[in-house]
Amino acid sequence: MSEAPLGRRNNQPTLVTEAQLTELARLLERSRRVLAFTGAGISTGSGIPDFRGPQGLWKTRTPTYYQDFIASERARIEYWEFKLESYHVFRDARPNRAHLSLVELERIGKLECVVTQNVDGLHQAAGTSKEKLVELHGTNREVECIGCHLRESPERSMREFESSRLPPRCAGCGGLMKPGVVMFGEALNPADIERARDAAESADLVMSLGSSLVVTPAADIPLFGVRRGAPYVIVNQGETAHDDVASLRIDADVGEVLSAAVELVKSRLS
Numbered sequence: 001m002s003e004a005p006l007g008r009r010n011n012q013p014t015l016v017t018e019a020q021l022t023e024l025a026r027l028l029e030r031s032r033r034v035l036a037f038t039g040a041g042i043s044t045g046s047g048i049p050d051f052r053g054p055q056g057l058w059k060t061r062t063p064t065y066y067q068d069f070i071a072s073e074r075a076r077i078e079y080w081e082f083k084l085e086s087y088h089v090f091r092d093a094r095p096n097r098a099h100l101s102l103v104e105l106e107r108i109g110k111l112e113c114v115v116t117q118n119v120d121g122l123h124q125a126a127g128t129s130k131e132k133l134v135e136l137h138g139t140n141r142e143v144e145c146i147g148c149h150l151r152e153s154p155e156r157s158m159r160e161f162e163s164s165r166l167p168p169r170c171a172g173c174g175g176l177m178k179p180g181v182v183m184f185g186e187a188l189n190p191a192d193i194e195r196a197r198d199a200a201e202s203a204d205l206v207m208s209l210g211s212s213l214v215v216t217p218a219a220d221i222p223l224f225g226v227r228r229g230a231p232y233v234i235v236n237q238g239e240t241a242h243d244d245v246a247s248l249r250i251d252a253d254v255g256e257v258l259s260a261a262v263e264l265v266k267s268r269l270s
Contacts, residue, residue, distance in 0.1 A: 015252065016250050016251075016252040016256075016257055020248065020250050021257070021260055021261055021264065022264070023248055024233060024235075024248060024250070024257070024261040025261045025262075025264035025265050025268075027205055027231055027233060027247075027248070028105070028110065028205065028261060028262065028265045029265050029268060029269075030204075030205075031110055031204045031205035032109070032110060032204060033110075033112035033202055033203050033204045033205070034105055034110050034111050034112055034203060034204075034205045034206075034207060035112050035113050035115065035199050035200050035203035035205070035206045035207070035221075035222070035225055035230075036102050036105075036111065036113070036114045036115070036207050036209060037115045037116075037117075037200075037206065037207065037208045037209065037211060037221055037222045038098075038102075038114060038115070038116040038117065038118060038123070038208075038209045038210055038211065039116075039117045039118065039208075039209070039210045039211025039212065039213075039236075040117070040118060040210060040211070041209070041210020041211065041236055041237060041254050042096075042098045042099065042116075042118070042209050042210035042254050042255070043093070043096070043098075043099075043118055043120050043122055043210070044210070045096040045097070045098065045253070045254075045255045046093045046094055046095060046096045046099075046120070046122055047089060047092075047093050048089065048090070048093055048118070048120050048122075049086075049089070063183075063184045064078060064079040064082070064183065064184065065183065065184045065185035066183040066184065066185040066186035067185050068185075069178065069183060070146070070176075073167065076167040076176070077165065077166075077167060079178075079183075080161045080167055080168070083140075083158075083179055084158060084161060084162060086140075087140075087154065087158050090120055090121075090140045090141070091154075093120060093122060094122075094125070095122045095123075095125050095126035096122075096255050097255045097256075097258075097259040098209065098210070098254045098255035098258050098259065099122050099123055099125075099126035099128070100126050100127075100259075101255075101258045101259045101261075101262040102114055102123065102126070102128060102258075103126050103127040103128055104262050104266065105262060106127075106128060106129060106132060108265070108266065108269065110265075111128075111132060112132070112199050112202060112203050113132050113133070113134060113195075113196070113199035113200075113203075114128050114132060114133050114134070115134045115136060115196040115199065115200070115218075115221050116133070116134070116135055116136065116137075117136055117137055117211060117215065117218050117219075118135070118137070119135070119137050119138055119139050119140045119181045120139075120140060120141075121135075121139045121140065121141035123135075124141075134192050134195050134196045134199070135192070136182070136188055136189075136192055136193070136196060136218045136221075137181055137182045137188070137218070138179075138180045138181035138182045139180050139181065140154070140179055140180070140181060141153070141154070141180070142154065142179075142180035143157045143168075143177050143178065143179050143180055144177065144178060144179075144180045145170035145172065145173060145175045145176070145177055146175050146176045146177070146178055147170060147173045147174075147175025147176065148170060148172055148173040148175060150170055150171075150172050150173070151180060154179065156168070156171070157177050188217065188218070193217065193221075196221045197221060197224050200221050200222060200223075200224035200225035200228075200230075201224050201225060201228055203225040203228075203230050204230055205230055205231050205233070206222045206225040206226060206230045206231070206232045206233070207232075207233045207234075207235070208222050208232070208233070208234045208235070208236065208240070208242065209235050209236070209254045209258065210235070210236055210237075210254045211236060211240065212236065212238065212239070212240050212241065213234075213236075213240040213241040213242045214240075214241050219241065219242075222242065223242070223245075226245055231247040231248070232245060232246050232247045232248075233246065233247060233248045233249075233250070234246040234248070234249050234250070235250045235252065235254050235257050235258065236250075236251065236254070237251060237252065237253065237254075238251070
């Protein structure tokens with residue numbers, strides 16, 4: 001059985017077998033309603049840092065909880081400092097071939113939904129349709145007013161905070177602004193959970209791409225499809241919490257694996 005080096009981890013190539021790629025392509029070819037559940041590993045190729053990996057941000061920084069953000073000016077300043085540090089990384093990031101491969105699956109009529117834990121906005125930037133995208137943890141590409149719920153791009157808030165080092169306020173009602181992400185201690189949007197669960201339950205193939213699958217309730221979404229009998233493909237560098245229920249497990253770079261498999265499918269359809 002031949003092997004091809006795809007990606008690197010700890011300066012060593014990770015390997016995916018030809019049989020694994022062939023099987024992934026076969027599953028994609030047979031499917032018409034693919035659910036793609038994505039995590040940080042799908043965006044590291046775009047320069048977005050991982051949060052929970054060995055070198056992840058949460059290894060060096062304590063997250064700010066929503067309740068503290070509401071109650072404490074100091075907590076708000078610390079949170080906006082953190083967001084300002086990474087603002088240019090998120091602003092300048094561009095979709096990579098993993099994001100673009102999911103757009104191709106939609107184009108050829110195979111994608112049911114992309115459910116993402118990521119807040120980088122790269123799926124939408126790549127071209128995934130809004131009606132086929134659920135951003136469970138929100139997006140860094142918007143900020144929102146806690147008072148009147150006005151949503152806008154982050155440029156004004158970032159510019160004002162960088163200048164004054166004071167938490168930005170809403171230009172309309174004067175309320176507190178916060179990045180449009182779900183913070184620690186803040187509940188996920190029930191409507192988003194329902195959309196994601198419905199998509200999983202109707203899927204005929206579930207793929208988890210670049211997620212360690214440890215953050216619930218988001219990580220439970222793929223299991224709704226698996227319990228309905230859908231095959232479950234996991235592509236991730238490193239172990240995941242769902243490895244024991246995977247139909248196909250590939251430990252390699254998500255972008256290289258997915259793009260190679262999608263190209264195989266397209267070649268067979270042409």
